[in-house]
Amino acid sequence: MEESKNYGHHHPLLLLDEEQLINNQSGVADCSKCGEKVSAPCFSCAEYCGFYLHKVCAAAPLEINHPFHRDHPLVLMQKPPYSFGTYICDFCDKTCEKFFYHCPDLDFHIKCAFFTFNIAENNLKELEHFVCQYPLVSTKNDDEELEEVRNCFGCWEPLANYTHFSPYCGFNLHKKCAELPLEL
Incomplete structure (x- = not known):
């Protein structure tokens, strides 16, 4: 050891x-x-x-400059700065009480921060494996299931019109982002 x-x-x-x-x-x-x-x-x-x-x-760094959020770095925190003591990850929409990356606009589980960072850095190559495990369903954005969804996980822009999502994990994409080639 x-x-x-x-x-x-x-x-x-x-x-x-x-x-x-x-x-x-x-x-x-x-x-x-x-x-x-x-x-x-x-x-x-x-x-x-x-x-x-x-x-x-x-090995998780104390700060990361995330490609989906270039305004300022995300800081690794152990306790949420919120009075209610928990947070919701802006990628997977799940509550967590462990360490997370935070800025005033965004909260990510450690694994979600690294996953989304890898998507951006590898030209969406990570999506190939993700989509194979969780098929995306095409739907119109005004469906009840997507009312609480804020942003596309491909380009991180607000969702509009037709989208693709996975009901199993909360993964959401614009139609145009879901159809991007896996390699540029």
């Missing part, structure tokens, strides 16, 4: 491989930053207090 910096935790962390993770907590643990199940390699608290981190979450 390799020891690493603590990434904001008060105990030292150990880098675990698959076998070590299985032996430690029976292989089932949630990441303390994003809340998702961890897989090896990952970090675990050397004091066995139940703190785990994905390698990607451990």
